[in-house]
Amino acid sequence: MRLGKILGPKKEQVTGDWRKLHNEELHDLCCSPNTVQLMKFKKAMLSAYMEEKINAYNVLVVKSEGK
Numbered sequence: 001m002r003l004g005k006i007l008g009p010k011k012e013q014v015t016g017d018w019r020k021l022h023n024e025e026l027h028d029l030c031c032s033p034n035t036v037q038l039m040k041f042k043k044a045m046l047s048a049y050m051e052e053k054i055n056a057y058n059v060l061v062v063k064s065e066g067k
Helices: 003-007 024-032 035-062
Strands: none
Touching: 003 024, 024 035
């Protein structure tokens, strides 16, 4: 997976617009020790989201079928 997708966009402080990170910025972030923690956090959030989505599906579909 591309690093830009993992780390996501950056919000400009002056204009408030969102933009993709440039290669140099991505490289700087990769070298920082907080990057690994950020990636683990985003992975954990995605896992929690997917688990919640699966649980909602099971409640709506599986239990409504009487299983």
